[in-house]
Amino acid sequence: MRISRRLVGAFMTGATYTAALLAILPLAAIFGMLVAKGAGSIDWAFFTRSSVPLGETGGGFAHAIAGTLIIVGLACAIGVPVGVGIGIYLAEFGAGRLGWVVRFVADILNGTPSIVIGIFAWTWLVKPMGTFSALAGGAALSVILMPIVARTTEEMVRLVPNSLREAALALGYPRWRTSLQIVARTAGAGIVTGVLVAMARVAGETAPLLFTALGNQYFSTRLTGPMAALPLQIYVYAVGPYEEWRRQAWAGALVLILLVLSLGIAARWVTRGKRAGG
């Protein structure tokens, strides 16, 4: 009896080890594939040239990379101030009913499919403006970014010890100055981490850009016109039949994952000192 129970225990332990291995296997497979197929195609031309017509070689992803940077930048410009504001509100004043509602809404928006948010941006920005635009793409991404930044900001601000707040209040600071200068600044690293994590998430989104930024073969910095983006370009090239396109799609995918990873690493690096120092 003892032995069979031990056996079951050992078996299940092994099973959980297997589960962990199976979970990590696709990660290794995907990364391996990206490096194997993409690394060879990344050259200087990839970063400096834009699309060329079918049948010609030597094209690159410069327009798509720049487009992603611009659109994500736009998303941050809109989403970060609002998100941080919401986060501070929730932490400072969010104990009441409105706070509960806002938190609930944030979680809902967080779980909303990004394609639905793309439709939303199309209805409110593309259609009235009469044109596809990087602005609409950035706005769609900001709707995804906002709830993430709001929730992480709230968490970080909550972590600031009350003693700090009380000290400031005791010294005569009004609440708003306490909140802004002392609390927010102390939580600053954490807030930045949240922003970077959210940026990593939206940089990889394709669906919201399908009918907002549309895509562009040219290098463009015009916010009111269509713009290329890395995930969009990868999608178009991946489903195409041309070897040249697919080669570039893999390279683009590698660049994208490196971008996402570096944002994630930057997020951890920002709080590294904080965690050790406490």
Add this chain to the structure above:
Amino acid sequence: MSFPFSTVTTPSPRITAEDRWKSLRIVSRGDVVYRIVLTAVALVLPAVLVALTLELVVNAWPAIKAFGPGFFTHSTWDPVASRFGALPLIVGTLYSSLVAMLIAVPLALGVAIFLTEFAPRPLRRPVATLVELLAAIPSVIYGLWGIFVLLPLLRDMIWPVVGPALSWLPIFQGVFYGPSVLAGGIILAIMVLPYVAAVSREVLLAVPPAQREAALALGATRWEAVWTVILPYGRTGIAGAVMLGLGRAVGETMAVTMVIGNRHEISASLIQPGYTIAAAIANEFAEASSAMHLSALFYVGLVLFLVTVTVNALARLLVWRVARGSAVGSAAI
């Protein structure tokens, strides 16, 4: 010691507790402004949600009027005749998500238990990080990998071996082209696993150590402690984690449309192509050139939205109940 400037003592006025409270409340006009500004900013999120819902309903209205609830029971999606039935889309969405959850949940639970119970301490952080990395990979890259690695693997290496043994089952009937509900389910499972695993792990960590220790004290093996005490204790939260994963699965777009075959048809067989709501919207939205087609897409988008709202609301309630309102589950972001 004498203070040179206070030789005269004035009787202090009676300061009540009330007065002291009042003086702590709102000290300056800056506070009022601050609160108003922040409240206004906080209202942006509910405003966005309301705008989103409104826009979906208003634009779906022509289709709602034209098709009513029959929209969900008819299978014909005919843009030429302007007749739209979304049953294949709904079935496809649910079927692929079901497959995904059946694969992902046991694995995710296994990972969560591994990370909280059985893994040697130095391994815990790295493995947890690696699993979280899965969540960071963009959907389009999963799709790319799905087309060029998973589909050929399934079609050319796995199916020829296991197919003959399984093809008598109705869920494995038919010819396996590659693009299929099964492929969609597998990719979704990989995408959903890190979310379910991360939240489950938080839930398991929130179980009071006393419970575990009590079980061990009564003579349970480590596994028995997990199975009989810890998991049941955390089952509400784990249910929440599963719902969260389900919410992600039904809304996933790019990876699914690249491997599922994009076919408006219902089939019991996993190896036949299918279609999901999100994939259909991605493919048809920019080109629906009749107003009714566009409205039908809004209608089906509204359905998807309502489903994810419900699932997410349920998930949050379950997870909040376990973790008492803290931001557990933000880990799943």
Add this chain to the structure above:
Amino acid sequence: MATRFRSALLALATLAAAPPLTAQSEVRITGAGATFPYPIYSKWVLEYTKARPNIEINYQSIGSGGGIRQFMDRTVQFGATDGPMTDSQITAIRGNVLHIPTVLGAVVPVYNLPGVTGQLRFTSDVLGGIYLGQITRWNDTRIAAANPGVALPDRDVIVIHRSDGSGTTYVWTDYLAKVSADWSRRVGRGTAVNWPVGLGGQGNPGVASTVSRTPGAIGYVELVYALQNRIAYGLVRNRAGNFINATLASTTAAASGAVASLPDTTDFRISITDAAGADTYPIASFTWILLPRQMTDASIARPLLEWLWWATHDGQRFATDLGYAALPTRVVQLIESRLRSISLGGRSVLPANYSGTGARR
């Protein structure tokens, strides 16, 4: 940490402000639509803008359905489609559209049958039967009857069609509707139809790539996609009973009959599938660019029309290299008068005696 944040912001800002790597253009034209002519349109854009670096023409190849929709929504300045707009769509925009043909193309049945060399022959019955789901195996007697002497494998026919709104689909279903009463009754013609069987691929590229990756598959694509990707495509039997290969000659022949009887007031929405004649390819079609009759954007009106004039005249020489057939002369003449009729704010965009740009700008 605040300084770290600030320096990160600074880095991002510098990147965003980096000077673009190509010259800034003053004229930016956006169009969207068919994947059918995408190879020739992108070639035209490249060749035309070589000598005119201040013009940028961004063509998004999203399918004819998308082209029509974006044109109707006025979110692009020109649309492109190989399925002409329906009467109800034209009424919806109050008739403010001109269909300008640009090239002639052919839609070919592509297939992936390892081990089968030489071109397969398809009759209209076979194609209709396959797409209706009535013919399900490659060694079906009907396919064998059209291909005597060819060893057809005993495997399933995997049907591939378009998942997006497609003019190529319009041409294909237009043909099937003409040759099969069954198809006409059950499915009809359109840019997006209720397919009885099959898998969806996104765009001509998507269908081409799905077919080339799936043994046993059959699909339909514009000829250039079959050529560029070296996918096997079949001969199709025309109305006269001959099995015809999609070539320059057979495509042009398909148009000649219809063009000869074209009235001067035509709106160009003509179908040339299943044409009469001994050497006509039965699944050929014009492809059109959609322009508004009354333009509203002064900055792009003239450059856009000039580009189209060039494309329908000088640009035609690039078409044949890519597998498209040039426009017949009579069509070009009629196009000239249509382009001259387009107005902006009440006045014609092009001068009455306009005859091409040569090497202007």
